[in-house]
Amino acid sequence: MGDVAYVQLSGTPSTVTLGIYEGIAPQELQHLMRVALNYEDNVCVGFQVPPLTEKKKRQSNSIPHLIPLSVACKVPKLLVGQVSALIAPALAPTYPQGIKTEVPKAAIDLQRLHKLLDALISEEKLSIFECAILKDMCEQQNANVLASMAGSASVDKKKSFLLRLLHPENFQGPIIRLPLAMQSDHQDPLRDELVAKRIAAIGRRVYSSHVQMQVLALSRETWKTLNLMHYSDTMELLIMIETLLDKHELGDELVAPALKLILDQNEVLWRALQHYQSNRNNLIHLEMTVKQLAEQATDQYKQESSNEQPNLSRMGVSIVTSFHAQHMLTSLELDLLLALLAQDDSQVLQCIYDYKTRTQESAVMLRDSLVAIVDELTLEVGDDEKAAAAFGHGMDDAVREEDNGPLDGCHDDERDWLGWQRHLTFLLRQWQRQAELSPIAATTLHKMVAQRHNLLESAYEVFARDADATELLDTLQRVAKLQRQMEQQGARNECPPITTKHLSLENVVRQMQRSGTLEDEDAAGLLELFHGGNEALQAANEAFQADRDVRELEETLLLVVKHARFGKDTVGDAETDEFQVKARLLRTLGQTGRLDIWQVQLLVSLLKSRDSRVLAAVDVYDEENEIEDFVETLEILAELAAWECHGHAIVQDWIAPLARSNKLPRGGAERLVQLVKSRDDRVVAALVVFLSDNNQDDFVDTLVRIACLEAMKLKGMQSDEAREGHVALAMLQELTDYRVVSREERAQVKALVCAGEARMLAALDVLAATHDAEDFADTARRILALLEVKAVLKDDAAQQLLDISGKDPTTGRCSIEREHKKSLDETRKKGKEICLCEVTDVTMDLAETIKIDAFEKKQENQAEEGAKGDN
Incomplete structure (x- = not known):
């Protein structure tokens, strides 16, 4: 709230001074003016202010300034001098004839509320502050107040209800809840x-x-x-x-x-x-x-x-x-x-x-x-291998099948047949869930799959070659419809074979039309082609006259209808041709090696669903003919589509089995799930590589490495996890599996990590930061060699001192440590950094010195003993 400007109004019966703060609402200022000047049916629209001129040069004919109410609310400092209020009657605005306006309901409710409050204020003789408080509270609860005032309560209760809002402490009785006005049943x-x-x-x-x-x-x-x-x-x-x-x-x-x-x-x-x-x-x-x-x-x-x-x-x-x-x-x-x-x-x-x-x-x-x-x-x-196989083939859900398995005597052809049957069963169930297939059609097709129907096998072979799921679905719907009609006819009456002797192609077409297998346009088109001497229909008719196989003739007629497309508009044909051209372009990119097979399949499916991104990329390529930009765009779209199709399956198909097999570090599974949800670039790249080469082991190893790295990056976990040994041991096991570190070296490093050896823990931290396995292996071997040399030197020195003096070996060890510490202190005073190799050199020099001294003392003792023997 800005500064308050005190404005003295002139031309009123009594002197009135208003405190107007900067940014006051025009409605609030109008209420204040109405109460201060005591007018009811008029409205304040602005103020009249004298011009700001010097007193000596003031002219009698100076024109005053008119300041609108909205401007005065924003800049009240303009109201200086002898300020007069501009009052206008509150008349309804006039509109040209023929134009009807509706007053908003909120404005009508506000007017009703103001009338009630003005009547209560004039009757109770409330102060200006009490009036402002009451109006503010009523405006905040205008719906509640108006609903209560419109009820069937008495006038005294309504008055008490309003006064309670202003002075609740004066009413000790229970809260009065007035009956509300009757509402409509709408x-x-x-x-x-x-x-x-x-x-x-x-x-x-x-x-x-x-x-x-x-x-x-x-x-x-x-x-x-x-x-x-x-x-x-x-x-x-x-x-x-x-x-x-x-x-x-x-x-x-x-x-x-x-x-x-x-x-x-x-x-x-x-x-x-x-x-x-x-x-x-x-x-x-x-x-x-x-x-x-x-x-x-x-x-x-x-x-x-x-x-x-x-x-x-x-x-x-x-x-x-x-x-x-x-x-x-x-x-x-x-x-x-x-x-x-x-x-x-x-x-x-x-x-x-x-x-x-x-x-x-x-x-x-x-x-x-x-x-x-x-x-x-x-x-x-479920089975991890089955889930991985389903995931690799692009299936979001595992194929629900009874695992009967192939018989021992199955040939390769039978195994291929089981493969197409399994995949087609999965597609049928998926289309049934998506309401693309009716339950009756799906049941019929499942029975035909179990019977190894030749039409279904042929349709699947076409689908395997063209990857056109829409065409396969259309074929299956027609085949199911035909099969149901034949089953219904066979259930009504079993016709003897002799009844087919008098059937002709025209009779079969009309029967299919009456049963609903063929539409009227398709039946008329078939008859027109047949009478026009179409070679395919003539050959089908001759075959039917020879073997009297009605079922084979009906299947042939359905195939002709499918390819002839009777009664279809040219717009649909043009769209189909355009789709075929674009799909052929994508398949050409796949054949030339610019795109992988899985990328082509995903892009073709997006093209069938009229994906705007793929269509826009193809249109830009048609205009600019930039093949490199086009391929790069398609690769990005394929990655996005792959993540949309398979991203949510990573958690169930891969992360959950890894967590159950204890291949991930502590907290690694939860972190991988978070990375999947946030669509981490590393996980997306691993998924794209897996879809390209279908290498499950490499994909699993990549997920494990990402989990280990993320576990090391957690807050406060880089050194703590290394000391606890969980993530460190998992990384050591991975290095052992890749033969970077031998099993003996891994056991020695594990013992040092569990013991909290500072240099080995520092090497693990460097490995987590740089991911350089070879450097870590070299550092670990140098640390192990140093510790081994130290142990051997200490044992040799202690044994030599024991042989010389016959005293406790700790005496010699303490002397070695004192000499070692002394040399290190001298080196630090010179400002040199001590590394592992320098420490090893110092220790070796001390050991050589000790050996020489011991040898000289031994010779002196032998000489003294020889001298005593001569005497």
């Missing part, structure tokens, strides 16, 4: 949606999955219509619940009961809220009230939830059993779902609850949700 879906979204947001803040399910169930419930006051109060309470969760002052088990109390509009809670709204300084009391009410309602809410859970569990058991009977679930999936229902799994119960409460939830959608839960579970605890 429900505002926007408000209900906002409340539901707020409740769902609260549910996502809770850690417990069971509580999340309860909160999400509350967000989907239908409660009674909220009027204006209840809506604003409900949102205020929900915001308070979020604040308590953020401050960790409300437990997860109290969230659902508290939300239930808010939605049920608990009377005690609403009175506490009204008391808080009248006195904004009592938030702690409102929070305590919410907590206490939630704790009291917890037992009742748990009992209601426990009464609903057995019903959901029983309903879930009957549903999954029915799905298994209809061949919609495998035996393995049934066993896992029954086990999850027995444990009251929150995800499964939530799926059952959605199916129970939502009318648009179909059985197929429920089955897909349950299968997704089972897939996630089996992928977490």
Whole structure:
């Protein structure tokens, strides 16, 4: 707030001085002028100020300055001298004929509120400050005040309600809650949606999955219509619940009961809220009230939830059993779902609850949700090799199949057949989950896959060559439709073979048209081609007349329809041709070696889905014809697409098995998961390399190295982890596996690390910083050699002193250490740095000196003994 300017108004019956601060709202200034000058139906629009001239040169005909109200609010210092207020009647604006304007509802409510307050102020004779305070409080709670004033309470109660806002201490009785005005039965879906979204947001803040399910169930419930006051109060309470969760002052088990109390509009809670709204300084009391009410309602809410859970569990058991009977679930999936229902799994119960409460939830959608839960579970605890294979082939989910395995007598052709059958089964299930295939069509195709149908095998061979999933899906849909029609006809009546003698190609086409296998345009086009002498249809007709095979003729007709494209517009053909040209360009880049096979497959799939990035890259290449820039852009897009397809599978397919096999250092798995979520460049590069060469061992080694490096980089862990030996030993094991360090050297280094040898720990820190394994191996060998030389020299010197003097060897050792320390002190005084090699040289010199002295003393003793013998 800026400085306050005191303005004295002239031309009024009594002298009035106003204190106007810089930045005051025009509405507030108008209210202040209305109270100060005591006018009701007029509005202050500005001020008149005399010109700023010298007194001696002031002219009588000087023109005063008119300052608008908005300018005076921003710069009140302009109001100097004899200031006069410009008052204008508050008349409604006039508009040209034919133009209708609507006054906003907020302005009408504000006018109603001002009229009520002006009447109360004139009757109670309140002071100017009390008037300003009352108007400010009423404007903050205008919805509450207007709703109370529009109710059916008496005039005295309404007056007491307004005076209580100004002087709550004068009213010792209970808080008066006036009956609200009757609302219309019209429900505002926007408000209900906002409340539901707020409740769902609260549910996502809770850690417990069971509580999340309860909160999400509350967000989907239908409660009674909220009027204006209840809506604003409900949102205020929900915001308070979020604040308590953020401050960790409300437990997860109290969230659902508290939300239930808010939605049920608990009377005690609403009175506490009204008391808080009248006195904004009592938030702690409102929070305590919410907590206490939630704790009291917890037992009742748990009992209601426990009464609903057995019903959901029983309903879930009957549903999954029915799905298994209809061949919609495998035996393995049934066993896992029954086990999850027995444990009251929150995800499964939530799926059952959605199916129970939502009318648009179909059985197929429920089955897909349950299968997704089972897939996630089996992928977490499944075979690592199967997950790696599925990941390498670009599958986000593991292929759910019964591992019967090939027989011992299978040839290579049978193994190839099992491969295409397995992959096609996976594609069928994936399309069924994506609602691309109906359940009936998927069931029919699964049976045909089990029967090794030649049409499916041929379609898969085309798909393996062209990698066109859209064409494969279209072919499978047509084949399934034809197969169902044939099965239905066979179920109605089994026709003897002699009935086909009188059939012709035209009869077969009309039967297919009546059964819905062929559309009217396709049937007309086939007949036109047949009568026009089409060679393919003539050959098919001759073959049919020879062998009377209706099924083979129908399959031939469907293939002709597929390639002829009767009745299709030229726009679709042009789009298909354009797609073929762009796809051919990408395949050409793959054939020339500029792009890998996996990159071409991903880019073609993006091109089919009309990805704007790939289309823009192709358009830029067509304009500029810069092949290098085009290839670089495609490589980047392929990396992004690969990460979008396979990034989330790294955690389940690779990091989880590595964590279970204890190949990662402590905290390495969690750190790798964080790197995957943050899309670390090293992990992305490792994924791209793996997709290129499919080398699983190299990919695993890369993840382990990244985990070790990240573990060493953690805060305060570089030296501590080395001392503890966990990360250091893991790195030593890796160096041993790569034959940089031998097993004997690893054992010696391990002993030094566990003992806390400072030089070896420093070498490990250098290795973590520089990643130079060869340098670390050389340093470790020099440290080990130095320690070995020291040990040998100490033992030799001690033995020599023992032989010479016959005393305790510690005496000689102490002398060596004193000489060694003395030499080191002299070297430090000269300002030289002592390295490991210099220490070794000093120690060697001392050892040689000791040997020479010992030899000389030995000779002197022998000479003395010889002299004594001669005497």
